[in-house]
Amino acid sequence: MPRTPEQFKKIREEKRQQIKDAALELFAHEGYHGTSISEIAKSAGISKGLMYNYFESKEELVTSIMDEGMKIFTEFFDPDKDGVLTADEFEFFVRKSFETVRENTIYWKLYFSIIMQKEVFELVMAKYKNILDEVMNLLVAYYEKQGVEDPLAEAIMFGSLMDGISLNYILNNDMFPLDKVEDAIIKKFGHR
Amino acid sequence: MPRTPEQFKKIREEKRQQIKDAALELFAHEGYHGTSISEIAKSAGISKGLMYNYFESKEELVTSIMDEGMKIFTEFFDPDKDGVLTADEFEFFVRKSFETVRENTIYWKLYFSIIMQKEVFELVMAKYKNILDEVMNLLVAYYEKQGVEDPLAEAIMFGSLMDGISLNYILNNDMFPLDKVEDAIIKKFGHR
Amino acid sequence: MPRTPEQFKKIREEKRQQIKDAALELFAHEGYHGTSISEIAKSAGISKGLMYNYFESKEELVTSIMDEGMKIFTEFFDPDKDGVLTADEFEFFVRKSFETVRENTIYWKLYFSIIMQKEVFELVMAKYKNILDEVMNLLVAYYEKQGVEDPLAEAIMFGSLMDGISLNYILNNDMFPLDKVEDAIIKKFGHR
Amino acid sequence: MPRTPEQFKKIREEKRQQIKDAALELFAHEGYHGTSISEIAKSAGISKGLMYNYFESKEELVTSIMDEGMKIFTEFFDPDKDGVLTADEFEFFVRKSFETVRENTIYWKLYFSIIMQKEVFELVMAKYKNILDEVMNLLVAYYEKQGVEDPLAEAIMFGSLMDGISLNYILNNDMFPLDKVEDAIIKKFGHR
């Protein structure tokens, strides 16, 4: 008697996740090209061939991981989706962003290593660019409302700062005083 | 008449440079793993085998390139080496940093893509950490002198911001308003 | 009420046929090595695993298909089985042969692609050789009776011609004037 | 001191031929898909990787072999290239064709196995089609000149017969009375 479709679906989803977890860990530490399918399979406790039952290529695997991480990011951002940022929401955004970086350090390590790669990932990046542009637009509008002199420059600086902090935190996990910087950035770029 | 040892050394050095130039170009565009020794050799106009007369491995080649780029960076920084930063020197530092990024975009592309890689490059990074820590110390001292409330947080923010801006400029060369941001950062983090 | 053994056998036979039909289609279009068990199973509307309930291997499957096609061929040939060929029967044979090629083009495509393969299929070919030798013997006897000068050479030429025509028709389906050639061959090799 | 370019060229050509010889043997016996690069390399006495120094892919290898064989074929055909076939030239053509088949049996085995394959080889076949069409045109003109009733049908029959004979000779090397058939075909299709 075969398993029910529900059973198969459950197996598939669990195994896919299991593979993605193993792959994320390895991609983040060794880089995309530095990680082989063999390593991922071994780390996930499955055979090499089985990988391709769940992901049709190495590229689909990494894409799938990236999408999942980006989904987490967007879920936490602009929660009421009214397209306007208040000062409280700004602070909430900063704190949530750092929370995400803190809790999904490995994912963001992968993210930063991936964005340095070549055309293969330009499609992926195109998708994310929309999301990130949206964030930028909200920020510019916010700074305008608060009467900041050059809202665009301020928004770009703020965005770059978030990137830079994330990058340094990721590279220097133990030493980086993320909490302190979190407060400072809200004070300096919040413009309450 | 045979060449003197000095002449040999000079020829050697020139050839090494020629190889490094070709390799940097390719590494930055195709990534480290995406660039083969064959391609580098062809681009440098020499044979594959000869590569190994000048660099003992692909890894030594990339390490050597990184070192050279970092040397350029340090040469331009803190020119009088008196260990103290004035407000003018701060501005000078920012402007020179951006100048370097603007003029050596390819190198910094390689730099950012390399720092996301694995333990092989941890040695390289250890070396650079000293240089970067030195910069950080000067900055903290500078902010203390200027009476900034939390000098360390300010210095870290400034450093992260420089990284974030460089990263975004590299990724988005055409659209990024580097000049504008350059002025804004001096105004906001100069504390004259 | 449980099914009788006969019912089971019939269901089994139908399913086998269903698989063979799907497989023939794919083998002929993609080649033997170019067709995977997965594709066959999907095309037959069953699971991969079930395939092995009906055929013990990919090889048995293709062998079985070949046998079936050859059976069709022999059924149409020498209908009264008296071991003698009249002029009318010769013509009948030619017309029926071409009819078979026309109606089972796909099978003959598979046939010609398979006979070029390696020793695995030598067994299969041994079986067919008997059938084809039988045909040859009848033809030689026929040409002798008609007073042809070199009956063996004539028979071999005729057999080779039939092969060559089939091959070219298969490869060049649309352009090949099979009808015209059919008449011509009867005129030229019939020896009425 | 490096080898001279001439030396390298000689090495390359010899090795390429060595690989092609090994590959032809294997392709003919095991089929294209049934032959692995590993097997070819082993049979040629080189490493797998070296294959790709001489042929950029398995496909280029087989294409190169096919071209070489077809070149032999065309060299022997229509030697004075005046575009007209005399009765002597017709006989010469038949005899030379069989000579080629006799002497390059393996190649023609590959040829027949290849023409049954899928789209990958359609390009290759397109090239050959021109050559073969040319032959056909000459034949039709020849039969017209000789006053044959249906020249096209005759030419197609002759061409198909040549194919069929080659095929059967290849498959049944030892038993096939090629000499006898050679004479018979000239008598029957020569129309002197």
Place this chain on the structure above:
DNA sequence: CATGAATGAGGGTTCATTCAT
């Protein structure tokens, strides 16, 4: 009878490195 997850060997291909010349 029926499923598709799972395996493992092998497919073609690439590439850093070595070596004879």
Place this chain on the structure above:
DNA sequence: AATGAATGAACCCTCATTCAT
């Protein structure tokens, strides 16, 4: 100093077959 032929390990991926359910 210089060449490119040669190696061998590893790469991503496919697939006939087996197996737990």
